[in-house]
Amino acid sequence: xxxxxxxxxxxxxxxxxxxxxxxxxxxxxxxxxxxxxxxxxxxxxxxxxxxxxxxxxxxxxxxxxxxxxxxxxxxxxxxxxxxxxxxxxxxxxxxxxxxxxxxxxxxxxxxxxxxxxxxxxxxxxxxxxxxxxxxxxxxxxxxxxxxxxxxxxxxxxxxxxxxxxxxxxxxxxxxxxxxxxxxxxxxxxxxxxxxxxxxxxxxxxxxxxxxxxxxxxxxxxxxxxxxxxxxxxxxxxxxxxxxxxxxxxxxxxxxxxxxxxxxxxxxxxxxxxxxxxxxxxxxxx
Numbered sequence: 452x453x454x455x456x457x458x459x460x461x462x463x464x465x466x467x468x469x470x471x472x473x474x475x476x477x478x479x480x481x482x483x484x485x486x487x488x489x490x491x492x493x494x495x496x497x498x499x500x501x502x503x504x505x506x507x508x509x510x511x512x513x514x515x516x517x518x519x520x521x522x523x524x525x526x527x528x529x530x531x532x533x534x535x536x537x538x539x540x541x542x543x544x545x546x547x548x549x550x551x552x553x554x555x556x557x558x559x560x561x562x563x564x565x566x567x568x569x570x571x572x573x574x575x576x577x578x579x580x581x582x583x584x585x586x587x588x589x590x591x592x593x594x595x596x597x598x599x600x601x602x603x604x605x606x607x608x609x610x611x612x613x614x615x616x617x618x619x620x621x622x623x624x625x626x627x628x629x630x631x632x633x634x635x636x637x638x639x640x641x642x643x644x645x646x647x648x649x650x651x652x653x654x655x656x657x658x659x660x661x662x663x664x665x666x667x668x669x670x671x672x673x674x675x676x677x678x679x680x681x682x683x684x685x686x687x688x689x690x691x692x693x694x695x696x697x698x699x700x701x702x703x704x705x706x707x708x709x710x711x712x713x714x715x716x717x718x719x720x721x722x723x724x725x726x727x728x729x730x731x732x733x734x735x736x
Contacts, residue, residue, distance in 0.1 A: 501531070501698070501731060509731040510540065516723055517541045523717070524707040526629040527724055530637045531732070532692075532699040537630070545619055545626040546705045549681030550591045551688050552625040554635055556599040557584055557656075559611035561649045563603070571652075575602065581652075588656035588679065615644065629705040632690040636677075636701045640692050657692070664718055665689040666702060669725035674733060685712040689721055695733045702728050 517525045517540060525541040560580065563569040571581035576598045578586075587595035600608070600622075608622035612631075615638060620627040638644050639653065654677050662680035666689040670676050678691035685708035692701055704721050 500533070505731050506538070509727050510538065512727040513540045513724055516720060516727070520716075520720055522708065522711055523720070524705075524709065525720075526703075526705040528629040528633040528701075528703045529728060530633050530701040532637065532640060532694075532701065535637075537633070539630055542705075543628070545621075545628050546688070546707055547683060547686060548625050548627050548632070548705075549683035549686055549688055550593075550596075551632050551679050551681035551690050551703075551705075552627070553587050553591065553596050554632065554679050554690070555608060555612050555620065555622075555627075556596055556603065557588060557653055558615075558635065558639075558644060559603045559608050560584065560599055561645050561653065562611055563607075565645060565649065569602075575599070584653075585656055588653070589659045589661065591661060591680070629688075629690075629703040632688075632705075633701045633703045636690060636692050636703070640677075640694075640699065640701070654692075662689070665721040666691045666693075666704065666725045669722040670729060671695075671733065685710055687717050687721065693728070693732070698732045700728065700732050 513527055517527075524544075524546070526543070526546065527538075527540040529538040530536070531538075560569060564571055569580065571579065571584070573580045575583045576595070583595040583598055586592040587599065603611075605622040609620065612620040612622070612627075615635065617627065617631045617634060619631055635644075639650060642650050644650065645653070657677035657679060658675065660677075660679055662682065663678075665680055665687065666678055667676045670693055673695075675694045675696075676691050677694075678689055680690075681688040686706065688703075688705045690701075690703040692699065702725060704724055706717060706720065708717070
């Protein structure tokens, strides 16, 4: 009787150990399978680079659009934010920057803040500097722009813009090249201009900025666009960072009709140029 009881006890223990071993083995198989499946998932790093053929095709399309609108001065400046490669098409000259110049006013003031010379909570006009900056960038308010211009001055603006590597800017005339605006946006995106908090502040305002009929309207839904448009008489400009999470790039388009202005035609021109870049950097890869 005693020996049979001992054998039953041993058998039960062996059975429990066998079941426990099976559970551990099954759990290992499931974990290993999950790891392998997860490792096989594509990431942004595996996205194929844009080919030279695709870039050449984009350049041909943009040049064709420029040639088809020969009555308008057009400058297109792009920077591939993955490779830092710049692409420029059309007129290589300064334009009156219109409200795109508000980028430099915001940048110069934020630099003063970081240098301890000013504060976003300072009074500027009838509001705080931060609220005035939001109004200037999001609503493109000229009164707010004038307040920052008066605060910083021509020499302060010129000095700041030169300090970030832009040499064609004239604060008094508000003239600069499309490539200058592109360089500013590249440095902003890469965090080279301000600390993280101030970078996010300005990027947040650009994400909400008005006048979305141009570049923004030609970008697929779900793709982030941070932009500042400028409209003055027969000039229509737009400067943007376009970020699909895989292949971000900067696109700046400046146009000057020299007295000739057709809103429908000019709007479609900016959309068509943008579409060519979207096909290359977002849809093509």
